[in-house]
Amino acid sequence: QLAARPPLAASPGLTPATLRPAEARPALSVVVPAYNEQEVLPAFHARLTPVMEAIGLPWEVVYVNDGSRDRTLPIMEGLRAADPRVALVNLSRNFGKEIALTAGLDHATATEAVIVIDADLQDPPEVIPDLVAAWRGQGVDIAYAQRRVREGETWVKKATASAFYRVMQRIGGKVKLPPNTGDFRLMSRRALDALLSLREQHRFMKGLFAWVGFPSVAVLYDRAPRAAGETKWNYWKLWNLSLEGITSFTVAPLKVATYLGLATAVFASGYGLLIILRTMIWGNPVAGYPSLMAVVLFLGGVQLMTLGIIGEYLGRIFNETKGRPLYLVERHLPSEAPLQRHTT
């Protein structure tokens, strides 16, 4: 079994979830992507287990090893050996968080709902019962955890994050991203199935969650600083993620070219008129080298920028048309035990 799902699957493919009879599936799946998380993973599992047990529904946790270079995989194997509610998906290499998360969601067998959470304990597992309560109590499909404060983050990160959300709100059109919300959330099975039907290569998960829609509710919580290990994000990666977010959700930047061109043309014709009048009245004693240079450079800049924007979209179209699977699974060990309620 290589690709877990066909790319751009419109068909209800043989996913791990559909392969198993409903009685053998847990009600809740917790999906945890992890890349180089050897320091926190045992602590994470130790904190998750009592929280999930207290909810009182059959559950599993799907750990996705996203090509870690440290001991994350053996740790996961150890967790699975000790606890049959653990499922393990080992990807063939590092695919990035968004795709690792998708792989986990593909392999979640829950009948009722899935919970998406980071391995680094920044999303406290103790919030999960609140998510479950909001989902069951208010009959919504999605309960997303919204940060009250961003502890342990520099003001630069907070400022850039808030600027990004503002830009996205403006240009996102009908798809609205809730601010201060990460991937930490609970999704009903039908919302998950809807999400999994979106098989695009460029996966900006926050945007995909928002695109799917369905009734949702925010659950406020305090985001903790990373428990251990290091963040996998730097500003360059965050910048790329923002580009991903913008280009996969709106074609508005393509219009920039149109309007910049229009504005320049209007400005240029006004300026041209001015020069003609000036020459007619006072003559033209010195050739206009500075103005020429200014105009050439400005237009060159605008052209390059708009070409770049078009290139961003073109590159994404190129990647989609290749129709590759989103990820490759090296090994999948499903969860077991308390689920096997044999009827014979």
Ligand code: UDP
């Ligand atoms: N992660 C992943 N693949 C990657 C990078 C990150 O699966 O290539 C996981 C990581 O192990 C963690 C989650 O995604 O569980 C969030 O990553 P991180 O904490 O580095 O991001 P931040 O919390 O700083 O946004």
Ligand code: MG
């Ligand atoms: Mg983190």
